[in-house]
Amino acid sequence: MKQIMQYIAQGVVYVGFAWFLASFAAGPDYARIPEGQSLIKFSFAHSAKSKGGCRKLSQDELMELAPNMRKPEVCSRERLPVSVKLSMDGKVLYEDDLQPTGLHSDGPSKTYQRIVIPSGNHTITAYLKDTVREEGFDYISEKQINFLPGQSLAIDFTRSGDGFIFE
Amino acid sequence: MWIEGWFDHIFGQKWNPTYCLGALGYYYFWIVSISGIYVYIFFDTGIPAAFLSVEYLTNEQWWLGGIMRSLHRYASDAMVAMMVLHIIREFAFDRYRGGRWFSWITGIPMIWLIIIAGMTGYWLVWDVLAQYVGESTTELLDWIPIFGEPIARNFLAPSHIDGRFFTLMTFTHIFVPLFLLFVMWIHLQRVAHSRINPPRGLAIGTFIMLMVLSLVVPATSQGVADLSVAPSPVALDWFYLWVFPLADIFGPGMVWGGLFIGSFLLLITPWLPPAKKVTPAIVDLGNCNGCTRCAVDCPFNAIAMVKRSDGAAFEHEAVVDPDVCVACGICVGSCPTATPFRRAGDLVPGIDLPDLSLATMREKVDTATAKLEGPARLMVFGCDKALKVDKFRGKDIATISMPCAGMLPPSFIDYVLSKKMTDGVVVTGCRRGECHYRLGQIWLEERLDGNRDPRLRKRVPRDRILRSWASATDGRSFEKNITKFKGDIELLGPYGNENPTEKDEAGQ
């Protein structure tokens, strides 16, 4: 009798432990983004123009260089910061001057932003400046998007393509 | 401690899971490994091939592949649960300081490795949860400025995901557990006679539990990953993935800081504060005959047998590593030269504890028993780490407490009975499986049963010996046992020893 009771009690312990495992192995749910919201991921790695600008080498200067080193331009290594702005329906979501990376400030400027917005119809405008210009931006893209709840929109930037890419 | 008492009732001391949490961890590890190998056979690396291959296992091949997948998941979760309990137990019972720092320290990388293995595992399924894990892990890693480009960009949009990244994760998920196994082996280098297999009944019960769980609540995926939809909400495995919600709340910097500070604190725990300095066991070469018993029985591998250095006719001698020795005295209990019958000269055994030398022990026993009176005089041999025996002293009860019950050379029992110093002997110490020094209680029982050297001599009447293991909280049942034992002894009458002691001594 005692043995049977023991087995039953063991069963209870096992069931309890299994229940504990099952309860936390897949759940409770975790919502990173509240219901009825959508996500914009704004990210790129982009090298701005050189700070000092570039200078064409003269023919004489070129001849002084080893043949395999002959490039028509010399640029200063240090790069400009990349200025970016992202706005939704005219309201600024994100704005920054991204400093170049690298020990000599010669690397790309990088950003990775997660921005949670209410779902629905929005006009998204992205701005980027990577030159010395004082005013305005070098690239501007605008898009009207109907955000479904939970939708994740990526905004990337490539210079080779046409600037901003909305995916 | 009372929880363990409960489990003693339910599982019996032999199957009690709380006594072998580490061994259960190993057991789960094997289940995870075997089920993992099976699942891997059917696993396709690639996007979305990975998702589809796992779906195939779960749905079409539910009768084996699905079960294997569920076992893989639940055994992994159980391993984390065991690990946490194991840490708490070793800590709560003060088994992490002194000579044990080594096991403690090597446990900490295991925490990291297990969690990393689990995270990468969830990544491989390539469902919504995998997407969440991938995204969150890379965002967390990006906080450390080591990558040229934020690696979280891999999860930006469908066009960004890189197959090579996925292959790397598969590789990590296989390599990390292998490395974990290696560290698990190192973890036990200073644990002699370690238990890495749970007792049969417990192993079977655990396996049945996992099987039933796998059939009732099979592990499933959460829909294929789609980078154009944010992975939210997701059903998290909270055993492995709790870090990510924390990173959302506190930010990645705080989380990294917390993890490193936490690990660091765990690392220095054995010295916060350190264990009381103990005086390690010392070998007396003149009395050591190199029999190796102490080296075999030391629970912490603190004794090495080395080539004889004093020219005696024996091959080996025992050498104690004072940094590893915790002064449990178990080696004294195993040394054949440690017998109180020896009258010639000082009582110095081959190996001895300076804090409670064998000579002192005999002296204490001699004085304590001399005052006893009554029809059932008892000598209680107790242990410092368990029930304090001194409070049971009385006019017919003498007590002595040792660092560990395993220190008691069986000849002591013979000694007090055959010299008619007492009518009965009680040995007590930590409950079975709970011995603070892991093995003392087991060795002593084996010696009393005649299964381990040095054995308790056959002539010693077993009905005059009571073994009543009792932890600090078991005072009441211990008292009851003693009272009953006294009655039994009274019935037996005084000890009539047929074998004259002198003859025995000659035989020693």
Ligand code: HEM
């Ligand atoms: C899943 C991972 C782990 C497994 C499978 C495991 C397994 C084991 C095993 C089998 C033992 C020997 C028990 C015995 O025979 O008495 C042991 C001892 C020990 N473990 Fe672990 N362990 C794990 C993680 C940890 C962690 C994370 C820590 C601490 C941070 C830790 C601390 C210790 C200590 C201090 C001992 C020594 C006990 C003694 O000397 O009495 N373990 N472990």
Ligand code: SF4
């Ligand atoms: S006292 Fe003896 S048995 Fe105990 S740790 Fe030291 S050497 Fe090992």
Ligand code: SF4
């Ligand atoms: S048990 Fe005693 S005699 Fe044997 S090796 Fe150890 S110290 Fe020497």
